[in-house]
Amino acid sequence: MTRSERLLALLQSLRNRRTPVTAASLAASFHVSERTVYRDLASLAAQGTGIEGAPGLGYVLRDDCFLPPLMLDTGEADAIMLGLRFAMQRGDPALSASAHSAAAKILAVLPGPVEQHAKLNGLVAAPARGSKPFAGAVRHAISAERKLRLTYKDGQGAASARKVSPVALGFFDGFEVLAAWCDLRSDFRHFRLDRIATLQQLQERYAKPHRALLALWHARNSEVLL
Numbered sequence: 001m002t003r004s005e006r007l008l009a010l011l012q013s014l015r016n017r018r019t020p021v022t023a024a025s026l027a028a029s030f031h032v033s034e035r036t037v038y039r040d041l042a043s044l045a046a047q048g049t050g051i052e053g054a055p056g057l058g059y060v061l062r063d064d065c066f067l068p069p070l071m072l073d074t075g076e077a078d079a080i081m082l083g084l085r086f087a088m089q090r091g092d093p094a095l096s097a098s099a100h101s102a103a104a105k106i107l108a109v110l111p112g113p114v115e116q117h118a119k120l121n122g123l124v125a126a127p128a129r130g131s132k133p134f135a136g137a138v139r140h141a142i143s144a145e146r147k148l149r150l151t152y153k154d155g156q157g158a159a160s161a162r163k164v165s166p167v168a169l170g171f172f173d174g175f176e177v178l179a180a181w182c183d184l185r186s187d188f189r190h191f192r193l194d195r196i197a198t199l200q201q202l203q204e205r206y207a208k209p210h211r212a213l214l215a216l217w218h219a220r221n222s223e224v225l226l
Helices: 003-015 023-030 034-046 074-090 093-109 112-119 135-144 210-220
Strands: 051-054 058-061 146-153 159-172 175-182 187-192 196-205
Touching: 003 023, 003 034, 003 058, 023 034, 023 058, 034 051, 074 093, 074 112, 093 112, 093 135, 135 146, 135 159, 135 196, 159 187, 159 196, 159 210, 187 210
Parallel strands: none
Antiparallel strands: 051 058, 146 159, 146 196, 159 175, 175 187
């Protein structure tokens, strides 16, 4: 790691922390001496970076300090571009278009070598099979915290009508799954989008905020598909 790379990594490490961190801890993280860390901190401070602290007490980055948000290494660029390529292929038309736009913006601000690597890293996402007529409607309902009325056939072909509060949209191999609070069952249920026959967004809002339902769903970690 060059010194310039270490300085950027040091800033990123401070940005990720909410409490002061000692020079000894930073030195251990970067496999350098404490003297080197003190020298780097002094150099950053001299350039106007908002670092506060003292030896023995620790150092922290001020909340008002601005850092460039896209100082990515090649591994981080790989992860982001693969995720965006997945969204391009598997997302509904609006999400796919947003992924294309986001990728162009990210590539435009990456340093030259990282940009070239991100463009030609060989990581691809396969297109989805079949159409996704309801994915966009589900995303909109989650954002607006509006309930959905849907008709559904389960894996055995049994049909039912449900009124649900969408919580999450999961992308699996070959299909997408809606996780939702089901008013009929008074519990969370999971619905494959390709088994939904009709879907309508209602004006009725969730009984609980989406963030609360999402936290409860995560806590239960349900993986059952109906």
